[in-house]
Amino acid sequence: MGDQIEKVIEVKNVKKIYRMGSEKIFAVDDVSFEILKGEFCCLLGTSGSGKSTLLNLMAGIEKLTGGQIIIKSKKIHRMNENSLARFRQRYLGFVFQSYNLMGSMTALENVEFPLVFKRVKANKRKKMARDMLIKVGLGSRLSHKPKEMSGGQQQRVGIARAFVANPEIVFADEPTGNLDTKTAMEVMKLIKIIAKENNQTIVMVTHDKRLADFADRTIHILDGRIQDIELKRNRDKKEIINESITIDNEEEVKTENEPQGNIKIIENNVIDNKFEIEKTEGIEVISDKEMDEKNWGSKAIPDEQAENEVAASDTLEGMKDVDAII
Ligand SMILES: Nc1ncnc2c1ncn2[C@@H]1O[C@H](COP(=O)(O)OP(=O)(O)O)[C@@H](O)[C@H]1O
Numbered sequence: 001m002g003d004q005i006e007k008v009i010e011v012k013n014v015k016k017i018y019r020m021g022s023e024k025i026f027a028v029d030d031v032s033f034e035i036l037k038g039e040f041c042c043l044l045g046t047s048g049s050g051k052s053t054l055l056n057l058m059a060g061i062e063k064l065t066g067g068q069i070i071i072k073s074k075k076i077h078r079m080n081e082n083s084l085a086r087f088r089q090r091y092l093g094f095v096f097q098s099y100n101l102m103g104s105m106t107a108l109e110n111v112e113f114p115l116v117f118k119r120v121k122a123n124k125r126k127k128m129a130r131d132m133l134i135k136v137g138l139g140s141r142l143s144h145k146p147k148e149m150s151g152g153q154q155q156r157v158g159i160a161r162a163f164v165a166n167p168e169i170v171f172a173d174e175p176t177g178n179l180d181t182k183t184a185m186e187v188m189k190l191i192k193i194i195a196k197e198n199n200q201t202i203v204m205v206t207h208d209k210r211l212a213d214f215a216d217r218t219i220h221i222l223d224g225r226i227q228d229i230e231l232k233r234n235r236d237k238k239e240i241i242n243e244s245i246t247i248d249n250e251e252e253v254k255t256e257n258e259p260q261g262n263i264k265i266i267e268n269n270v271i272d273n274k275f276e277i278e279k280t281e282g283i284e285v286i287s288d289k290e291m292d293e294k295n296w297g298s299k300a301i302p303d304e305q306a307e308n309e310v311a312a313s314d315t316l317e318g319m320k321d322v323d324a325i326i
C-alpha cells in the first residue's frame with residue numbers, strides 16, 4: 001500500500017521575487033505542497049495571485065528566487081537548460097490558454113510535433129497523432145489548420161498535442177480561458193478522462209471555482225501564498241490520504257509539511273471512476289466578448305511568435321533540435 005504513494009511533484013519553500021526598479025514583487029512567497037501521482041491538482045486564485053508564476057516555476061520555464069522544485073525525485077531547479085529541455089520532452093506536457101498551435105500546420109502536424117522531439121518515426125508518429133485526434137473527437141479535422149477550426153476544436157488539438165506522447169505530468173494554464181462555459185466543461189471532462197485513463201498527473205491553473213470542482217486537490221492561492229488546500233476524497237484515495245496527513249475530524253487537518261493554510265477534506269463526487277461532474281447546471285454563461293474583456297493573465301506565446309521561435313523551416317523534420325515548450 002505504501003508503495004502506491006508517489007509524490008510526483010514536491011514544492012518546497014518556493015519563492016519568486018520580481019524586481020521592478022526599486023520595488024520587489026513577491027509573486028510566489030514561500031510556498032510548499034506536494035502532488036501525488038495521478039492527481040488532478042488545481043491552483044485556484046484571482047488574477048495576479050501568482051498562479052501562472054508558480055506553474056511556470058514548476059514546469060521549469062521560470063527560474064526560482066528560492067526554494068526547491070522536485071519532480072520525479074529530480075531537483076529541476078538544479079538542471080541546466082539542456083537537461084531541463086530533455087526532462088520536459090520526456091515527462092511533461094503543456095496546454096495553453098491561447099492554444100499556441102502552429103498556424104501554418106494542420107491539426108495532424110501540430111499533434112505530431114512533440115513526437116518529432118522524441119524521434120518517433122514518421123509513420124508511427126502520424127498514426128499516434130491521428131489516434132489521439134480521433135480520441136478528442138477531431139477525426140474529421142485532421143487536415144484543418146487552426147484558423148479553420150473553432151476555439152473549442154483548437155483547444156482539443158492542444159490537448160491532443162499535450163497528451164499524445166503520454167507524458168506523466170501535464171501542466172495547463174487556464175486551458176479553457178478562451179472558451180464558452182459549455183465548451184469549457186467539455187474540454188475539462190476530456191482532460192480529466194484522458195488523464196485518469198493513463199494515471200497522468202495534471203496541474204491546472206484557473207481563477208474559476210467551478211473548474212476546480214474537477215480537481216482532486218485544490219490549492220487556493222492569494223498574494224503569492226497558500227490560503228488553503230482542499231482534498232476531495234474518493235474510496236480509492238482514502239488510504240493514501242490517511243497515510244500522508246493526519247485527519248482530525250474529517251473537516252480540517254493540518255500537516256507539518258504544509259506551513260501555510262489548512263487542508264480540508266471533502267467527499268468526492270467521483271463514483272467508481274465514472275466522472276459524475278456536478279454543479280454544471282445553473283452556471284452563468286459568459287459571452288465570448290465578456291471573456292475577451294477579462295484579463296486572463298496567460299503567459300502563452302502568440303502563434304506568430306511561437307512560429308518564429310521554432311525555425312524558419314516549416315517542416316517537422318527540421319524541428320528536431322528546437323527546445324520548444326509544447
Ligand atoms: N515578468 C514579470 N515581471 C514583473 N512582475 C511580474 C512578472 N510576471 C508576473 N509578475 C507579477 O507577479 C504577480 C503574479 O503574477 P501571475 O503569476 O501572472 O498571476 P496570475 O497567474 O495568478 O494572474 C503579479 O503581481 C504580476 O504583476
Ligand SMILES: [Mg+2]
Binds near residue numbers: 051052053205298299
Ligand atoms: Mg495567470
